[in-house]
Amino acid sequence: MTQEELFKALVAHCKEYxxxxxxxxxxDGLAAVYDYGQLGVELKNNIKxxxxxxxxxxxxxxxxxxxxxxxxxxxxxxxxHVAAFNDPLIDNKDSKKRYRADVLIEDHIAKLQDKAxxxxxxxxKRFGDAFDEAQFRATNPNYLREAEKAEAVHKRYVAAExxxxxxxxRQIIVDCEIVDPISGTKNWTDVRxxxxxxxxxISNTGDDNDKIYLRPETAQGIFVEYLNVQKTGRMKIxxxxxxxxxxxxxxxxxxxxxxxxxxxxxxxxxxFVKPGTEMEWFKTWKAxxxxxHENLGMGNENYRxxxxxxxxxxxxAATDIEFxxxxxxxxxxxxxxxxxxxxxxxxxxxGKKIQYFDPETNESYVPYCVETSIGVDRMVLAVLSHSYNVxxxxxxxxxxxxxxxxxxxxxxxxxLPLLKKDGLPEFAQKVVDEIKYDFNYQYDEKDxxxxxxxxxxxxxxxxxxxxxxxxxxxxxxxxxxRDTMKQERVPVGxxxxxxxxxxxxxxxxxxx
RNA sequence: GCGGAAGUAGCUCAGUUGGUAGAGCAUUAGCCUUCCAAGCUAAGGGUCGCGAGUCCGAAUCUCGUCUUCCGCUCCA
Numbered sequence: 001m002t003q004e005e006l007f008k009a010l011v012a013h014c015k016e017y018x019x020x021x022x023x024x025x026x027x028d029g030l031a032a033v034y035d036y037g038q039l040g041v042e043l044k045n046n047i048k049x050x051x052x053x054x055x056x057x058x059x060x061x062x063x064x065x066x067x068x069x070x071x072x073x074x075x076x077x078x079x080x081h082v083a084a085f086n087d088p089l090i091d092n093k094d095s096k097k098r099y100r101a102d103v104l105i106e107d108h109i110a111k112l113q114d115k116a117x118x119x120x121x122x123x124x125k126r127f128g129d130a131f132d133e134a135q136f137r138a139t140n141p142n143y144l145r146e147a148e149k150a151e152a153v154h155k156r157y158v159a160a161e162x163x164x165x166x167x168x169x170r171q172i173i174v175d176c177e178i179v180d181p182i183s184g185t186k187n188w189t190d191v192r193x194x195x196x197x198x199x200x201x202i203s204n205t206g207d208d209n210d211k212i213y214l215r216p217e218t219a220q221g222i223f224v225e226y227l228n229v230q231k232t233g234r235m236k237i238x239x240x241x242x243x244x245x246x247x248x249x250x251x252x253x254x255x256x257x258x259x260x261x262x263x264x265x266x267x268x269x270x271x272f273v274k275p276g277t278e279m280e281w282f283k284t285w286k287a288x289x290x291x292x293h294e295n296l297g298m299g300n301e302n303y304r305x306x307x308x309x310x311x312x313x314x315x316x317a318a319t320d321i322e323f324x325x326x327x328x329x330x331x332x333x334x335x336x337x338x339x340x341x342x343x344x345x346x347x348x349x350x351g352k353k354i355q356y357f358d359p360e361t362n363e364s365y366v367p368y369c370v371e372t373s374i375g376v377d378r379m380v381l382a383v384l385s386h387s388y389n390v391x392x393x394x395x396x397x398x399x400x401x402x403x404x405x406x407x408x409x410x411x412x413x414x415x416l417p418l419l420k421k422d423g424l425p426e427f428a429q430k431v432v433d434e435i436k437y438d439f440n441y442q443y444d445e446k447d448x449x450x451x452x453x454x455x456x457x458x459x460x461x462x463x464x465x466x467x468x469x470x471x472x473x474x475x476x477x478x479x480x481x482r483d484t485m486k487q488e489r490v491p492v493g494x495x496x497x498x499x500x501x502x503x504x505x506x507x508x509x510x511x512x
Numbered sequence: 513g514c515g516g517a518a519g520u521a522g523c524u525c526a527g528u529u530g531g532u533a534g535a536g537c538a539u540u541a542g543c544c545u546u547c548c549a550a551g552c553u554a555a556g557g558g559u560c561g562c563g564a565g566u567c568c569g570a571a572u573c574u575c576g577u578c579u580u581c582c583g584c585u586c587c588a
Contacts, residue, residue: 004581004582008581011581012523015522015523016522016523016538022579022580025579027578028561028562028578028579029561029578029579029580030579031578031579031580079588080588081588089513089586091513091514091585189513189514192513196587196588216588217588249587251586251587255581260587311588312588313588314588315588393548397548397549399548399549416547418545418546418547419545419546420545421545447549448545448546448547448548448549448550448551449546449547449548450546450547450548450549451548451549451550452548452549453547453548453549454548454549455549457548464547464548466547468547478547480547480548485548487547487548
């Protein structure tokens with residue numbers, strides 16, 4: 001199977017066994033929105049628990065919060081999202097390329113200004129030392145002509161941008177005869193506003209002033225609660241705040257199953273540190289986060305760091321932890337050194353002092369911040385795509401097995417009476433009673449035992465417990481392990497410990 | 513958003529020149545009995561993605577539309 005076929009098979013498998021369904025399927029579905037089914041939600045919850053416990057329990061200076069999706073609109077002004085993700089876009093119909101309309105116009109203005117400056121350069125060359133630049137700029141007709149052209153376009157552009165007049169933007173591009181650098185044609189579509197953030201209104205009058213956004217990242221919820229948590233939790237720097245929650249981004253193209261969705265879930269942790277120490281902590285969290293991934297045992301060679309060359313407006317260092325997905329190495333988690341950009345912006349815009357008083361040095365400062373940010377859905381996809389295997393067995397048989405790390409598996413154990421008579425189901429029920437308070441289990445008495453094993457393999461259940469006639473006499477059952485298919489006969493009383501040893505979350509949390 | 517391909521039962525697909533929709537697997541019930549799927553019997557399940565049009569008659573022809581996949585584009 002090629003990687004592409006494998007990925008398709010995985011997507012089909014996810015639907016067939018109740019992990020992940022396309023949303024609203026009975027109405028033809030909704031593009032790039034997926035629902036988690038009965039098994040998917042268990043896997044997802046286990047992943048979230050693994051992260052939450054690693055963060056908040058194993059670091060005594062990291063606490064969690066749960067902030068809202070709705071936030072004050074000014075939050076997104078301070079964070080830079082309103083300014084940075086509100087782009088007018090235009091397509092060239094011939095080259096099929098998309099451009100930012102404002103960039104096209106700005107480039108054009110720059111070209112015109114360039115022409116004017118060339119006149120100045122010419123003047124310099126001609127008059128040498130006698131050249132009076134101010135005089136030249138004020139009087140030279142060639143220069144003035146070019147400069148006026150640039151100024152005229154600039155004025156129109158600023159007016160259009162301020163009034164958000166998309167038709168005028170397009171008209172400027174048409175009037176200036178701006179051509180697509182690739183196709184060289186002027187065959188443009190309309191200018192459309194693209195906003196990364198979804199919006200709605202909080203009152204029901206539809207007034208534009210009541211517009212609020214669905215958060216495009218959970219991080220800002222942490223920043224605006226920084227003061228509350230720091231004070232009420234008596235937190236001393238360095239300390240962190242962790243959060244798991246939904247975020248929404250109106251991506252132009254959402255693709256690759258649950259890898260890029262418009263509604264998705266993040267697990268973010270903001271770690272507040274003393275300015276100047278952020279690089280140390282950046283390194284620390286890079287290592288800690290990689291270890292968290294490696295503890296899953298999905299192959300250390302499947303992870304790599306990708307350091308950012310080009311940094312975002314808020315960062316002074318950034319790296320991605322990439323995972324080897326079926327479609328190649330792609331970002332799974334980001335570790336960013338965000339400086340004091342966020343807290344600083346909120347301090348400025350809100351007028352509230354957001355500072356930390358350091359009792360050791362007696363100074364106040366806006367803390368710097370190191371962020372770890374991982375997509376829950378990407379993590380689910382990483383686990384599923386790595387776990388999905390089609391194994392060839394002796395005798396030409398094959399089985400589909402999800403080798404999900406046992407502590408993350410949706411179902412931990414299946415209880416299977418060999419026959420559904422002779423008192424075996426009744427005995428099996430007693431086995432269920434033995435384990436049901438501690439482990440998610442399935443009971444199945446339908447079809448042959450081999451078939452039932454395959455069904456459990458397909459959903460990644462680490463253990464199958466089989467009850468046979470001997471069980472009634474010796475109180476022992478057969479426990480069969482998913483990956484090795486090895487069987488062992490054990491007393492019912494020992495089941496709990498055998499299963500627990502393998503599926504307990506502490507197996508993953510060690511050494512973190 | 514552009515280009516290409518696809519959409520018939522839960523899944524994989526068949527369906528002839530337009531003439532009342534099929535198979536295998538799966539599901540449910542019963543039988544059989546058995547430690548690594550595919551034994552027997554029966555049953556349920558389909559507005560043929562959706563909407564128009566042509567036609568006496570459309571799963572089939574035409575147009576539109578939605579969704580999915582692939583490639584571009586986008587991705588602080």
